[in-house]
Amino acid sequence: xxxPLIRKLAVATELKDKDRAVLERLCRHRRAVGAKQDLYQQxxxxxxxxxxxxxxxxxxxxxxxxxxxxxxxxxxxxxxDLHVSILDEMDHGIATITPxxxxxxxxxxxxxxTAYHPCIAHALHWVALVDMAVLREWLASHGRRNSIxxxxxxxxxxxxxxxxxxxxxxxxxxxxxxxxxxxxxxxITSIHAxxxxxxxxxxxxxxxxxRHLTIFDVDKLKALCSFDASYLxxxxxxxxxxx
Amino acid sequence: xxxPLIRKLAVATELKDKDRAVLERLCRHRRAVGAKQDLYQQxxxxxxxxxxxxxxxxxxxxxxxxxxxxxxxxxxxxxxDLHVSILDEMDHGIATITPxxxxxxxxxxxxxxTAYHPCIAHALHWVALVDMAVLREWLASHGRRNSIxxxxxxxxxxxxxxxxxxxxxxxxxxxxxxxxxxxxxxxITSIHAxxxxxxxxxxxxxxxxxRHLTIFDVDKLKALCSFDASYLxxxxxxxxxxx
DNA sequence: CGTTTGATTGACACGAGTCAACACCAGTGG
DNA sequence: CCACTGGTGTTGACTCGTGTCAATCAAACG
Numbered sequence: 305x306x307x308p309l310i311r312k313l314a315v316a317t318e319l320k321d322k323d324r325a326v327l328e329r330l331c332r333h334r335r336a337v338g339a340k341q342d343l344y345q346q347x348x349x350x351x352x353x354x355x356x357x358x359x360x361x362x363x364x365x366x367x368x369x370x371x372x373x374x375x376x377x378x379x380x381x382x383x384x385d386l387h388v389s390i391l392d393e394m395d396h397g398i399a400t401i402t403p404x405x406x407x408x409x410x411x412x413x414x415x416x417x418t419a420y421h422p423c424i425a426h427a428l429h430w431v432a433l434v435d436m437a438v439l440r441e442w443l444a445s446h447g448r449r450n451s452i453x454x455x456x457x458x459x460x461x462x463x464x465x466x467x468x469x470x471x472x473x474x475x476x477x478x479x480x481x482x483x484x485x486x487x488x489x490x491x492i493t494s495i496h497a498x499x500x501x502x503x504x505x506x507x508x509x510x511x512x513x514x515r516h517l518t519i520f521d522v523d524k525l526k527a528l529c530s531f532d533a534s535y536l537x538x539x540x541x542x543x544x545x546x547x
Numbered sequence: 548x549x550x551p552l553i554r555k556l557a558v559a560t561e562l563k564d565k566d567r568a569v570l571e572r573l574c575r576h577r578r579a580v581g582a583k584q585d586l587y588q589q590x591x592x593x594x595x596x597x598x599x600x601x602x603x604x605x606x607x608x609x610x611x612x613x614x615x616x617x618x619x620x621x622x623x624x625x626x627x628d629l630h631v632s633i634l635d636e637m638d639h640g641i642a643t644i645t646p647x648x649x650x651x652x653x654x655x656x657x658x659x660x661t662a663y664h665p666c667i668a669h670a671l672h673w674v675a676l677v678d679m680a681v682l683r684e685w686l687a688s689h690g691r692r693n694s695i696x697x698x699x700x701x702x703x704x705x706x707x708x709x710x711x712x713x714x715x716x717x718x719x720x721x722x723x724x725x726x727x728x729x730x731x732x733x734x735i736t737s738i739h740a741x742x743x744x745x746x747x748x749x750x751x752x753x754x755x756x757x758r759h760l761t762i763f764d765v766d767k768l769k770a771l772c773s774f775d776a777s778y779l780x781x782x783x784x785x786x787x788x789x790x
Numbered sequence: 791c792g793t794t795t796g797a798t799t800g801a802c803a804c805g806a807g808t809c810a811a812c813a814c815c816a817g818t819g820g
Numbered sequence: 821c822c823a824c825t826g827g828t829g830t831t832g833a834c835t836c837g838t839g840t841c842a843a844t845c846a847a848a849c850g
Binding site: 390 | 606608691
């Protein structure tokens with residue numbers, strides 16, 4: 305019973321046994337969703353929070369002209385839209401890439417959690433802020449890194465995020481995204497995505513085959529895109545005492 | 548006494564007179580900051596939340612190679628980093644563009660606000676989610692709009708955001724950003740920014756002179772970039788009853 | 791008044807998009 | 821067993837958006 309949500313939240317806070325039990329209970333009712341299904345569509349009135357337990361999903365927007373922009377990749381342990389019930393309607397959709405195991409959480413349960421379990425409340429708060437930090441880093445990537453570096457940076461980010469939930473080893477992980485999806489992440493065409501992946505392989509940095517990514521030299525890849533993991537905020541803040 | 552923070556929060560929630568009074572009190576101690584000053588620097592340990600009362604500031608990241616990426620434009624009524632005290636350190640900086648009037652708010656005051664004033668808590672929550680929605684829209688803009696549309700979209704966004712705090716009229720507003728800043732917002736060079744602004748002017752869409760932007764035909768500009776303001780979530784959610 | 795900062799222009803290089811074609815594989819159904 | 825299919829990956833030739841460098845101009849400022 306290795307719960308990715310608990311693994312992730314434990315990075316932010318010291319979780320007590322009681323907190324862990326509460327979280328386990330929260331994740332009890334799971335359901336399977338097929339690949340390429342919408343969990344939310346743009347315009348939906350969100351009432352239920354989704355949590356990914358297994359599989360990969362993406363947050364995306366359809367742009368005029370029928371092109372898609374992916375704005376986040378959701379891995380096991382990630383919430384789809386933690387506090388979204390505050391807003392009137394979804395300004396984006398969420399779709400699965402692979403078949404997924406999903407937990408549906410009513411907005412009310414999230415309120416309870418935050419009201420009665422301060423540690424969990426703190427951890428959820430941290431999750432929301434990290435999501436935002438990742439979004440900022442992606443924006444910076446789009447603005448100021450060319451597509452090779454953008455892709456290298458993304459592969460580094462995935463490595464670390466998957467490692468924290470125990471789904472990547474030292475230098476490789478399963479990568480179910482297609483070149484089409486990469487294109488929608490990086491804001492390029494799939495043809496160009498193809499060329500970039502080839503060039504990364506030719507430079508002996510990364511190989512992507514049969515839905516599995518292997519990084520030959522992690523440090524070299526990080527150096528290429530000057531990857532600095534601090535935006536993922538995986539180090540616990542020392543001075544909580546002051547609160 | 549027209550408080551931009553109150554104007555903005557009133558969009559999200561019905562504020563009671565008591566709430567307004569609390570917010571007014573919160574904004575009492577203001578200080579002036581010159582143009583081009585850092586409020587935070589990357590790496591700082593954030594303890595104090597800043598609120599912009601007058602002027603314009605930006606959230607930015609310095610990228611390797613000395614280029615800057617701006618990730619948000621902060622207008623009167625905007626918080627610089629509402630909940631950032633949860634994180635270990637700032638992954639970005641905040642700098643003023645114009646001289647600003649700033650309110651410093653200790654993290655503890657924010658906690659009190661949310662603990663004792665449910666309406667304000669709700670409104671602050673809404674603010675955080677809208678900030679995130681804007682960030683997502685910017686990411687989509689970077690990925691899937693060319694620089695002309697990106698700029699047009701930005702001008703539309705600024706128009707609406709400034710209107711909600713009473714700082715823009717029907718089709719024009721003060722625009723203190725330089726072409727250099729535009730470049731750092733859109734992830735292009737200032738030379739290219741210059742060409743885009745010219746082309747928008749030649750097409751009779753927008754004119755930018757002496758730090759003031761005038762949109763000749765708002766609908767035409769919106770049509771150009773297929774602007775849809777719903778991501779700003781300015782319509783109040785109907786069914787709060789259910790909570 | 792000179793100095794600095796910001797805006798503008800032109801020539802050229804390069805990254806990325808477009809279109810069209812083809813290869814490859816896993817299913818699918820005949 | 822084979823032919824057909826649709827999704828995916830690959831390639832090449834050409835176009836277009838954007839970056840680069842260098843120079844000049846205009847305006848703001850102390």
